[in-house]
Amino acid sequence: MNRLEQVTAIFREFGIVQERAEAILKNKLPAHLPTAQFKLLNHLIYTTNQNETASDLAANSHVSLSAMSQVIKQLRLKGYIELQLQEYDTRKKKITITEAGHQAHGDAMMGLDSGFEGLAKSFSSDDLATLYRLSKQFRCEFENLERQ
Helix, strand or coil: CCHHHHHHHHHHHHHHHHHHHHHHHHHHCCCCCCHHHHHHHHHHHHCCCCCCCHHHHHHHHCCCHHHHHHHHHHHHHCCCEEEEECCCCCCCEEEEECHHHHHHHHHHHHHHHHHHHHHHHCCCHHHHHHHHHHHHHHHHHHHHHHHC
């Protein structure tokens, strides 16, 4: 396989993993934190993107602005996120996660951990560390590519 074919194969594998992870999320997340809300909290915690607006989040998540606005509204009502005025354009608001949002995400992650226990045992710690390092590097490079 050449490098381009390898990258394509990696995206295919990530897509399949994402489908499987979505199924687990749907079954394991607490009722008060549906998948779309969990994914937005996850995005706010783990991506390198900063100062994102609702439009940015919708574009990065590949959903409509109205769908993202609903998720933002629901999380805001729960106190999990806040809207802050942008310094350079006060018509736009950046979305930030609150301490309560971090806590809700952490609680949900603890519930998910039990679903991944068997998977974790299938790999050595070194293999998991390597996979994590490389997949994070791949994601960060991809985020940089999207910004260009």
